[in-house]
Each structure stands twice: as C-alpha cells, then as structure tokens.
Amino acid sequence: MSEFDVIVIGAGPAGSSAAIKLAQGGMNVLLVERGDPPGTKNVSGAVLWGDELSKVVPDWERSAPIERYVTRKEVAFLTEKSKIAISYSSQDLMERKSGKIIVRGKFDQWLARKAKDAGAMLVTGITIDKLVIDGGKVIGVMQDGDVITSDAVIVAEGANPRVLINSGLRPKLSDHDVALGIKETIKLPENVINERFNVDSKGGYASEFVLGFLDDGILSGGFLYTNRDTVSLGIVASLDRLRANGMTHSYDIMGKFEEHPFIKNLIKDGIPDEYAAHLVPEGGLASMPKLYGNGYLVTGDAAMFTFSNGMVLQGINYAITSGILAAETILENKGKISEETLSNYVNKLRNSYVLSDLYTFNGIQNVTWSDFTQKTMPKILDSVMMSMFDERGMPKKHLMQVLSAAVKSNGMKYTELISSGYRMMRKM
Amino acid sequence: MLNIVVMIKQVPDSSEVEIDPVKMTLNRTKARNVVNAADLNALEYALRIKDKVGANITVISMGPPMADAAIIECMARGADRGILITDRAFAGADTYPTGLTLAATIAKLGNVDIVFGGDETTDSSTGHVGPGVAEFLGIDQITYAKEVDYEDGYVIATRDLEDGDEIVKVHTPVLVTVLLNSNVPRHQSLRKKIDAIRKGVESWGINELGLKPEWVGLRGSPTIVRSMKAIKEPEHLHKTITLDKIDEVVADLVSKNIIKVGGK
Amino acid sequence: MKIEEKLSLLNYKTDRSYAHITIDPDICATCPDHFCVFACPANCYTLINGKLNFKYEDCVECGTCDIACSHGSVKWTLPKGDNGVIYKYG
Numbered sequence: 001m002s003e004f005d006v007i008v009i010g011a012g013p014a015g016s017s018a019a020i021k022l023a024q025g026g027m028n029v030l031l032v033e034r035g036d037p038p039g040t041k042n043v044s045g046a047v048l049w050g051d052e053l054s055k056v057v058p059d060w061e062r063s064a065p066i067e068r069y070v071t072r073k074e075v076a077f078l079t080e081k082s083k084i085a086i087s088y089s090s091q092d093l094m095e096r097k098s099g100k101i102i103v104r105g106k107f108d109q110w111l112a113r114k115a116k117d118a119g120a121m122l123v124t125g126i127t128i129d130k131l132v133i134d135g136g137k138v139i140g141v142m143q144d145g146d147v148i149t150s151d152a153v154i155v156a157e158g159a160n161p162r163v164l165i166n167s168g169l170r171p172k173l174s175d176h177d178v179a180l181g182i183k184e185t186i187k188l189p190e191n192v193i194n195e196r197f198n199v200d201s202k203g204g205y206a207s208e209f210v211l212g213f214l215d216d217g218i219l220s221g222g223f224l225y226t227n228r229d230t231v232s233l234g235i236v237a238s239l240d241r242l243r244a245n246g247m248t249h250s251y252d253i254m255g256k257f258e259e260h261p262f263i264k265n266l267i268k269d270g271i272p273d274e275y276a277a278h279l280v281p282e283g284g285l286a287s288m289p290k291l292y293g294n295g296y297l298v299t300g301d302a303a304m305f306t307f308s309n310g311m312v313l314q315g316i317n318y319a320i321t322s323g324i325l326a327a328e329t330i331l332e333n334k335g336k337i338s339e340e341t342l343s344n345y346v347n348k349l350r351n352s353y354v355l356s357d358l359y360t361f362n363g364i365q366n367v368t369w370s371d372f373t374q375k376t377m378p379k380i381l382d383s384v385m386m387s388m389f390d391e392r393g394m395p396k397k398h399l400m401q402v403l404s405a406a407v408k409s410n411g412m413k414y415t416e417l418i419s420s421g422y423r424m425m426r427k428m
Numbered sequence: 429m430l431n432i433v434v435m436i437k438q439v440p441d442s443s444e445v446e447i448d449p450v451k452m453t454l455n456r457t458k459a460r461n462v463v464n465a466a467d468l469n470a471l472e473y474a475l476r477i478k479d480k481v482g483a484n485i486t487v488i489s490m491g492p493p494m495a496d497a498a499i500i501e502c503m504a505r506g507a508d509r510g511i512l513i514t515d516r517a518f519a520g521a522d523t524y525p526t527g528l529t530l531a532a533t534i535a536k537l538g539n540v541d542i543v544f545g546g547d548e549t550t551d552s553s554t555g556h557v558g559p560g561v562a563e564f565l566g567i568d569q570i571t572y573a574k575e576v577d578y579e580d581g582y583v584i585a586t587r588d589l590e591d592g593d594e595i596v597k598v599h600t601p602v603l604v605t606v607l608l609n610s611n612v613p614r615h616q617s618l619r620k621k622i623d624a625i626r627k628g629v630e631s632w633g634i635n636e637l638g639l640k641p642e643w644v645g646l647r648g649s650p651t652i653v654r655s656m657k658a659i660k661e662p663e664h665l666h667k668t669i670t671l672d673k674i675d676e677v678v679a680d681l682v683s684k685n686i687i688k689v690g691g692k
Numbered sequence: 693m694k695i696e697e698k699l700s701l702l703n704y705k706t707d708r709s710y711a712h713i714t715i716d717p718d719i720c721a722t723c724p725d726h727f728c729v730f731a732c733p734a735n736c737y738t739l740i741n742g743k744l745n746f747k748y749e750d751c752v753e754c755g756t757c758d759i760a761c762s763h764g765s766v767k768w769t770l771p772k773g774d775n776g777v778i779y780k781y782g
C-alpha cells in the first residue's frame with residue numbers, strides 16, 4: 001500500500017490545480033512545494049488568460065487576488081527612436097474580463113490554500129530530489145534519502161525540471177528549449193497608473209514589445225503589465241542569440257529596455273521594488289519530455305506547455321488546464337494506474353487547446369525568434385510611417401512606393417518581404 | 429531519556445518588514461512569518477543532544493493560531509511534540525506575562541531537564557523572556573551560549589561575553605539562551621513534516637495552564653508604552669576606496685590619530 | 693540602475709551549509725567563452741583578472757548557467773528546503 005494516492009511536485013498553477021481536482025475527487029493527495037509560502041520562488045508577467053480555473057474553483061474570481069483586468073492590450077515594435085503599436089481597447093474585452101493581471105507571489109499562495117482547503121496535504125519549504133522508480137514504475141518521491149510512496153506522481157515543477165532530469169526522464173535543457181525571462185516590479189501610485197496608462201482602477205494595460213532596437217544579433221521580446229500599485233516590466237531573451245553574440249550580459253538587455261525613451265516615460269518616478277529571473281519554455285513540441293509513464297504525468301511548464309507569438313505569452317492557463325487533465329486521468333484510473341491507462345492524458349490534452357495549440361503553432365518560435373519579425377519588420381514599418389507623416393512639402397507617394405523604398409533601404413528584396421510575411425501570417 | 433523544551437516565537441521576517449513612510453511605524457503585514465532565527469539555533473543544539481544521548485523534544489510557542497506553522501517547521505527539523513499556547517487572554521502580553529505563561533507551560537509538562545530559547549527575538553529583541561522563564565521556574569540559567577553540549581546530567585556551554593568566552597558547566601534542570609548564528613540549523617525533512625502535520629500541534633489555553641486572566645496578557649503586563657519614536661538614521665558618507673589607495677587612507681587615519689599602526 | 697543595486701532589492705535565505713551550485717575551477721581555467729558570465733541574470737559569475745569567480749549567494753535559481761556552460765563545469769542543484777531567493781511579487 002502506498003502512503004498517498006498521488007504526490008504532486010510543485011504548487012504553481014499546474015500543481016495546485018491538479019491537487020484541488022484530486023482532493024475534490026476524494027483522493028489522498030500530498031502537494032509538495034519548495035517555496036514557503038508557495039509563490040516565493042515563481043516568476044511570471046503575469047496575465048492569466050481565460051477562465052479554466054472555474055472548473056476546480058467555481059467563482060474563483062471573487063476570492064482570488066486579481067490586480068486588474070486587461071482593458072487595453074498593445075503590441076508594439078520598438079526601434080531606436082520609434083514605437084509602432086497596435087492598440088486594442090474594447091468594451092468586450094472589459095466585459096468578458098478574459099485577461100486577469102495577477103502577482104504570482106500572492107496568487108500562488110491563494111491557490112495552494114485552495115488545495116489545502118479541498119483536503120490535500122500541503123507541505124511547503126521542501127525540495128523533492130527525484131522520483132523513485134522501481135521496476136520501471138514510479139512508486140513515489142525521494143527527499144534527502146527518504147522515500148515517500150504514492151500510486152501516482154504528478155510532476156508540476158515548472159520550467160527548470162530538475163526532478164525529471166535527476167530521474168533520467170528528460171535530457172538537460174538546451175538553448176532551444178527555453179528563453180530567459182527577466183522581470184522588474186516597480187512601485188507607482190495607483191492613481192498615477194490609472195492616469196498614465198489611461199485605465200480605470202479595475203482596468204489594466206498589458207503590452208508586449210518587439211525590441212527591434214537591440215543590435216548585434218540579440219533577440220528579445222518585452223512586456224509591461226499594470227498591477228494595482230506596481231508595474232511589471234520584463235524581457236524574454238533568446239539564449240542561442242545571446243550565446244552567438246557572446247559579449248552582452250543578459251541583465252543589460254533588461255537595462256536597455258527600461259532605458260528606452262518610451263519605456264522610461266512609462267515608469268517615470270517609479271521605485272524599483274524587485275528584480276527577478278526565470279526560464280520560459282519556448283521550444284514547443286521538439287522540447288517536450290515524455291508526458292506520461294508508468295506512475296507519473298508531466299504538466300505545465302515542466303511539460304513545456306507555453307504559447308507565445310509575440311503578441312501574448314501564455315503559460316499559466318496551459319498549466320492550470322494540464323494540471324486538471326492530469327488529475328482527471330488519475331481519477332478515472334484509480335486502482336489501475338499503468339503506463340497504458342495514463343496514456344489517456346495525452347488524448348485529453350489533444351482534445352483540449354493545450355496540445356492542439358502546440359500542434360497548430362508548431363514551429364512558431366522560428367518566426368517569433370527571427371530577424372525578420374524582430375528587426376527587419378520594425379525597421380520597414382518605421383521607414384514607412386516616417387515617410388508617410390514626415391511633411392516636407394513634397395508630393396505624396398503611393399503607399400506601395402513608400403513600402404518598396406523602405407524595403408530596399410533596409411537591404412531586402414520585395415519578394416523576400418512577401419515570402420517572409422506570408423510565412424509569418426501562416427504560423428501565427 | 430532527557431526531556432527538552434524549546435521555546436520558539438513566530439516573527440515577521442525582519443528583512444521584509446517595511447517602515448511606513450508616513451506613520452513611521454513598522455509595517456509587518458506584508459512580511460512572511462518565520463521562526464525567530466536564534467530559536468532555530470536553540471533547536472539545533474537540542475537536536476544535537478537528542479542525536480547524542482536521546483531526548484524527547486517539545487517545542488512550545490505562545491502566539492496566535494497561525495503560529496502553528498512555525499511549530500510544524502520545528503517538528504519537520506526533528507522535534508517530537510509541539511504545543512501552541514494560544515488564548516485571547518494572552519493578547520497584548522509584555523515580556524513579564526510572556527515569561528510567566530511559558531513557565532507555567534513548562535511546569536505543567538513536568539520533569540523538564542533542559543529549556544532552550546533564543547537569546548532574543550528579531551521583532552522585539554528585549555532578551556527578557558529566557559531569563560524570566562528561568563526565574564519563574566526557579567532553575568539555573570545560561571545566557572549568550574554560542575556552544576552547547578551535554579554530558580552526564582550537565583550542560584556544558586560556552587558563553588560569548590564582551591571580554592572573552594566563559595565556559596560553564598551546570599547541572600540540569602537548566603535554561604539556556606542561544607546566540608543567533610551560533611550553529612547552522614539542519615534542514616526540514618519531508619518525512620518528518622508529513623508526520624508532524626498528521627500528529628498536529630496541541631493547543632493549550634489559559635484554563636489548561638491554570639492561570640488567572642489578571643496575570644496574563646495585557647492585564648498582567650506592567651510595561652506601559654507611553655509613546656514610540658522613529659529614529660532617523662544619520663546620513664552616511666559612502667566612499668569607495670580602491671585597493672591601491674589603501675596606503676594613503678591608512679596614513680590619513682594615522683595622522684588624525686584615529687588608528688595606530690604596529691606595536692603598542 | 694546597476695545590476696548590483698537591483699540585486700540588493702532581493703531577499704534571500706542563504707544556506708551557509710550548502711552551496712547549491714558549484715563549478716570546477718580547472719575546467720573554467722581553460723574556458724574559451726565564459727558564457728556563464730554573460731548569461732547569468734544575477735551576476736553570480738564574474739571574471740576577476742581573467743579568473744572565473746562564482747558566488748551562489750546572489751543566485752535566483754533560474755537554471756540558466758546550467759544551460760549556458762557547455763563545458764561541463766557547472767554542477768547544478770536546487771537549494772535545500774526553502775533556502776535561496778524569496779520573491780515578494782515574482
């Protein structure tokens with residue numbers, strides 16, 4: 001007899017959601033988290049998109065610590081001197097409340113508490129070393145030499161999957177599997193945020209940036225989200241480009257972003273309150289570990305379930321959904337856990353947006369992390385805008401003429417622009 | 429087997445306590461609650477004695493219901509039993525009734541050989557409680573201990589005093605207050621933490637201890653706080669000195685009679 | 693704001709009994725790229741007079757250096773228990 005029905009490793013969104021579902025299903029669950037309290041080790045933007053959590057915590061928005069709802073969404077290209085943005089504010093966005101801006105330090109603690117309330121045993125301040133595998137079956141976890149047994153283990157350890165690596169269940173990460181996220185939280189008074197970002201006290205501004213101004217081959221996206229009385233500012237930088245460059249410090253990319261005139265203005269008079277860094281899964285299907293095995297399932301970032309296309313970065317919703325689906329799979333196979341029964345987890349993922357998105361957008365990282373998207377396109381757009389609005393008393397030109405001049409001056413052929421643009425549209 | 433009691437207090441993590449810029453008071457609400465750091469050093473010495481000769485370690489704490497997490501953490505490090513002394517009547521206690529209440533708890537446990545505590549807390553840092561408990565119990569005390577050992581009925585401890593170390597050997601029963609950072613506390617264990625959660629923390633109130641309401645809490649506190657003032661830190665003149673300039677700096681300090689170099 | 697100042701905003705519980713990341717100085721001595729120095733967001737790897745210097749106390753446990761070092765010098769583990777960085781916001 002195992003000591004627990006299920007052990008869940010990690011009380012992030014994936015692990016806590018799984019634990020809630022399992023406890024609600026009457027299972028004897030152990031949820032182990034190294035942070036004390038949960039959330040103190042985690043870094044995220046963070047906009048939580050969608051309403052998946054209501055499957056395990058109905059009415060969750062009432063008690064969850066939500067900072068603001070996204071009412072203004074922007075995607076912006078930053079060149080050295082310009083910002084070209086698509087800005088979307090909509091009554092619908094406001095009414096549907098589909099984007100909730102959260103602070104993980106508070107949110108994860110709240111969600112883990114829900115797991116405890118549902119009946120899971122929550123143990124914080126403990127780091128699991130590895131899974132215990134006996135005759136090809138995962139029979140529990142190991143911590144400091146002690147073995148705690150369970151019928152099944154859900155791995156929800158996040159983007160730095162040490163347990164899987166230590167257990168020989170996935171190779172070490174490489175430059176292509178993950179990007180490096182760096183984030184700063186900056187204090188600004190609530191009313192200043194409302195005014196500066198043109199939102200009311202419940203509404204929030206969320207923007208993604210393409211950092212086209214970075215040189216020497218560095219590729220990085222940026223983000224800025226408004227919390228109640230702080231602003232989250234961060235970058236997500238490609239590791240293989242950083243390596244190829246070989247002389248830029250990762251933290252200097254963050255420094256350049258916050259020093260960019262447009263960003264500097266937005267955080268003016270803000271008081272930096274925290275600096276943080278975390279990996280972000282970026283590799284898509286190619287980076288995924290085996291998602292299930294005899295006695296274990298892998299969820300959330302540990303399974304590399306994230307989606308980013310330059311316009312949004314999503315992972316929390318994928319984590320929650322995969323956590324719930326993993327729990328469902330175990331509940332449905334109580335007393336007959338095996339590699340075969342657990343394989344149904346993958347079917348569930350395929351039928352949900354988690355894996356279908358990853359299949360649909362497979363290879364999107366080659367587009368978002370390309371010079372075309374991050375460098376050439378912003379520059380072309382910049383030249384086009386400049387020649388459209390730069391009134392010098394010259395005769396006006398057709399847009400096509402302006403465009404082709406801009407393309408040429410950026411060292412590109414027109415046909416290349418069309419094929420790159422087409423590739424991009426197809427992937428997105 | 430020895431009976432050891434370790435007194436611990438849950439405090440806000442001192443590095444996270446912020447000073448309210450307007451009211452100039454401490455804002456503890458945002459800070460994480462942790463076990464007072466010196467109390468973990470005290471627990472570690474208790475555990476070393478347990479490892480050496482065997483002992484039953486009971487952790488006691490007076491505080492609000494949420495302080496049970498601090499006790500569970502101590503059990504996850506190896507303590508055998510946890511008691512939370514909690515009651516509305518205890519609220520607002522200064523160090524006198526705190527000492528009295530803890531002493532009553534230890535007396536009720538009975539047959540205690542060694543009582544451990546931190547030398548002081550990071551949130552009030554009076555250092556009163558340990559000595560107070562020893563006096564209420566009428567037992568010997570060893571304060572400022574930076575090394576603690578046990579042998580054949582005696583506690584042998586090194587006290588860190590201003591003018592040097594003092595090594596004392598005291599027969600049990602004895603109370604020992606332990607200096608912050610005097611050892612490296614062992615880690616929590618998952619096995620022990622699960623067992624601790626299952627076992628749970630006992631909760632004792634004023635009735636269990638046989639104390640009268642007028643002896644404890646605010647009513648039993650002789651200290652009257654008249655006012656509190658925030659002291660502004662003087663501005664420091666920060667100067668960075670590179671190593672190659674060190675000779676100049678030393679010469680300057682010597683010429684100003686601030687330091688002396690070489691000999692007497 | 694300098695990286696040192698940014699790091700000083702952080703709160704840690706430092707484990708004095710266990711360094712969760714270690715490097716092999718012999719491997720680093722012949723390293724052609726020192727990519728860890730550039731990759732680490734917390735400035736834990738620095739070059740002092742051409743010699744690699746590593747301090748685990750400022751580490752935010754992101755895991756980047758384990759990927760960055762392609763020469764097998766970095767031995768990477770998580771801190772024990774709840775030690776290490778403590779984020780307020782994260």
Ligand SMILES: Cc1cc2nc3c(=O)[nH]c(=O)nc-3n(C[C@H](O)[C@H](O)[C@H](O)COP(=O)(O)OP(=O)(O)OC[C@H]3O[C@@H](n4cnc5c(N)ncnc54)[C@H](O)[C@@H]3O)c2cc1C
Nearest residue numbers: 010012013014034044045047128158181300301315316319
């Ligand atoms: C800078 C940045 C910005 C982001 N912005 C967004 C955003 O705006 N919206 C969005 O949806 N997503 C965003 N993401 C992605 C999102 O944060 C992740 O996809 C999400 O957190 C994954 O959840 P998870 O539960 O799988 O993992 P995590 O949230 O990483 O949780 C894993 C948990 O496991 C614990 N743990 C790890 N190892 C062990 C162990 N051995 N023993 C015990 N406990 C362990 C950790 O402490 C942690 O609590 C962002 C990520 C970054 C880095």
Ligand SMILES: Cc1cc2nc3c(=O)[nH]c(=O)nc-3n(C[C@H](O)[C@H](O)[C@H](O)COP(=O)(O)OP(=O)(O)OC[C@H]3O[C@@H](n4cnc5c(N)ncnc54)[C@H](O)[C@@H]3O)c2cc1C
Nearest residue numbers: 435490520522523526545546548549552553554555556557
């Ligand atoms: C002038 C003054 C006025 C105060 N007024 C109030 C007040 O009005 N209301 C109020 O709530 N508090 C008040 N306090 C705080 C209260 O007196 C202390 O928190 C409490 O009595 C413990 O004292 P300490 O933290 O200084 O412990 P110290 O004497 O510094 O602690 C030494 C050791 O004693 C043990 N110990 C201390 N407290 C406990 C405990 N509660 N449980 C178990 N072990 C413990 C620990 O081992 C600790 O390391 C006041 C403090 C002062 C100095």
Ligand code: SF4
Nearest residue numbers: 720723727728761765
């Ligand atoms: S840790 Fe690796 S990358 Fe860094 S100097 Fe040493 S060998 Fe080079």
Ligand code: SF4
Nearest residue numbers: 732751752754755757
């Ligand atoms: S884990 Fe991250 S923060 Fe820590 S040393 Fe490595 S790169 Fe630096």
